[in-house]
Amino acid sequence: MSLNINPVEAFDLVVFGITGDLAHRKILPALCHRFSIGQIPKETRIIGVARGEKSKEQFHAEMAEALDKHLPKGRCDDQCVKDFLDCFHYVKLDVLGEDGWQELKDLLNERPNPVRAFYLSVAPSLFAEISVRLGKSGIATEGSRIVLEKPFGHDLQSAKDLNARLKSCFDECQIYRIDHYLGKETVQNLMALRFANALFEPLWNSQHIDHVQITVAETLGIAGRGGYYDHAGAMRDMVQNHMMQVMCLIAMEPPARFDADSVRDEKLKVIKALDPLDIRNTVRGQYRAGNGGGSYREEAENPDSMTESAVALKAAISNWRWSGVPFYLRTGKRLRAHVSEIMIKFKEPPHNIFEQSRPAEGNALILRLQPGEGITLMMTIKEPGSGGMRFLRVPLDMSFAETLGGRTGVLGNAYERLIMDVIRGDQTLFMRGDEAEAAWAWVDPVIAAWQESGERPQPYDALGSGPEAALALMHRDGREWREIETEPDA
Numbered sequence: 001m002s003l004n005i006n007p008v009e010a011f012d013l014v015v016f017g018i019t020g021d022l023a024h025r026k027i028l029p030a031l032c033h034r035f036s037i038g039q040i041p042k043e044t045r046i047i048g049v050a051r052g053e054k055s056k057e058q059f060h061a062e063m064a065e066a067l068d069k070h071l072p073k074g075r076c077d078d079q080c081v082k083d084f085l086d087c088f089h090y091v092k093l094d095v096l097g098e099d100g101w102q103e104l105k106d107l108l109n110e111r112p113n114p115v116r117a118f119y120l121s122v123a124p125s126l127f128a129e130i131s132v133r134l135g136k137s138g139i140a141t142e143g144s145r146i147v148l149e150k151p152f153g154h155d156l157q158s159a160k161d162l163n164a165r166l167k168s169c170f171d172e173c174q175i176y177r178i179d180h181y182l183g184k185e186t187v188q189n190l191m192a193l194r195f196a197n198a199l200f201e202p203l204w205n206s207q208h209i210d211h212v213q214i215t216v217a218e219t220l221g222i223a224g225r226g227g228y229y230d231h232a233g234a235m236r237d238m239v240q241n242h243m244m245q246v247m248c249l250i251a252m253e254p255p256a257r258f259d260a261d262s263v264r265d266e267k268l269k270v271i272k273a274l275d276p277l278d279i280r281n282t283v284r285g286q287y288r289a290g291n292g293g294g295s296y297r298e299e300a301e302n303p304d305s306m307t308e309s310a311v312a313l314k315a316a317i318s319n320w321r322w323s324g325v326p327f328y329l330r331t332g333k334r335l336r337a338h339v340s341e342i343m344i345k346f347k348e349p350p351h352n353i354f355e356q357s358r359p360a361e362g363n364a365l366i367l368r369l370q371p372g373e374g375i376t377l378m379m380t381i382k383e384p385g386s387g388g389m390r391f392l393r394v395p396l397d398m399s400f401a402e403t404l405g406g407r408t409g410v411l412g413n414a415y416e417r418l419i420m421d422v423i424r425g426d427q428t429l430f431m432r433g434d435e436a437e438a439a440w441a442w443v444d445p446v447i448a449a450w451q452e453s454g455e456r457p458q459p460y461d462a463l464g465s466g467p468e469a470a471l472a473l474m475h476r477d478g479r480e481w482r483e484i485e486t487e488p489d490a
């Protein structure tokens, strides 16, 4: 199969926070890979910004080291890395100070490329300050794009304040709020599955679907990120953004077109149709030492922490399509497997003609986000050779790696797709400001209720199955979570 990589025009990308973890682990490898496959022209300029003094040679050496560490082997040979580094410039600039801004402006204006983008890979507390400075100094020109990392605010009020400050300098069409889950192949495939196939859409409603499960389980803990995480917790870190975005893509009505506003309008309608979360339909957990793993509180260096490292909840969407179909969401750190998946559980056949042997369960459609991206349809078939009609549940399995062969290798991480979308000016896979606010409006009251309750999150064993109460959340509805298959962490 041939690769469909459309080259973009040369662009100028300023990365604030070029020395940071995210820039090294995700942004640089993403750009380097797209450069190596010829999508990014060599006239592109990548301008790194941070506070340290660095010579050009030192900066290039640091970037080369980061690539050596984080770029998957075989993605780009030495000559290609060398050519890629020729795109790099460095500006020493403390975004809270006055120095360096003019140098950045002069560099950008020296021989400007048609597209100018600013990637804010710095602490969220700096987002508003940087965007206002870019706007007021004229460094951000008409049509410039600004990319904001997550978290977008800490609650509804802070998200509104940030939106207001951003919009004082940028139009909404210039603002790209990253949610890297939207860049994952299977998440995009969810839209292809629903809207490029006629098969599923007629079944995609409360008449045929019993319930939906969304699982994001991680084996990683919070070591090294405790400062941020202990003030956030799983609800803010994962549910308000990634999981709600995935839920929206499952639940939204077909947009009229696959363009930014059509898709985002439909997602927003889903968020607005969510019933307020009842605290009794939520579970929060915090891992304790177990199975050789340390406790959350040790990792957070906060012996009294009340922050949740796991959440499970039952959501209800009050509209014609989804009335009576629960959406169960669960996420947690330090669980026994690293798995992200969606399960659409269909209802059992309405009438059983096999009176002696009823198939145990209805069909299930499973979309695996990671690892081993793919789609599985659980079917019921007749057990071969058995006397009479006895049934087996078997998978109709499609692994992207097997089906698409070499083509999946070229995809790289979710950031690649999203960064290239910024350069192309396509906002479809980015959150709009009103979506981010609506998502906060949904989770804020539960976070407040948890805090008011004064109750400790339920302890669960590190590297175990998660809080017991999450199982009970399902059992009391006569349902079960899909078993998480243990696979080595990616």
Ligand SMILES: NC(=O)C1=CN([C@@H]2O[C@H](COP(=O)(O)OP(=O)(O)OC[C@H]3O[C@@H](n4cnc5c(N)ncnc54)[C@H](OP(=O)(O)O)[C@@H]3O)[C@@H](O)[C@H]2O)C=CC1
Pocket: 016, 017, 018, 019, 020, 021, 022, 023, 049, 050, 051, 052, 093, 094, 095, 096, 120, 121, 122, 123, 124, 149, 150, 151
């Ligand atoms: N790391 C991750 O896995 C993820 C990160 N994010 C988000 O990405 C953003 C960056 O995170 P991360 O890379 O982990 O953070 P780091 O702390 O590793 O990096 C922060 C960067 O900001 C720079 N910086 C800090 N203060 C200033 C300043 N006053 N002026 C100029 N530059 C400054 C630092 O450079 P220096 O100190 O050299 O000046 C450094 O390059 C955050 O918003 C985070 O929430 C989102 C999802 C995942």
Ligand SMILES: O=C1O[C@H](COP(=O)(O)O)[C@@H](O)[C@H](O)[C@H]1O
Pocket: 150, 218, 220, 237, 238, 340
């Ligand atoms: O944004 C975040 O996502 C990661 C999980 O991302 P994944 O692509 O590895 O599934 C999570 O670990 C982190 O806490 C959160 O900030």
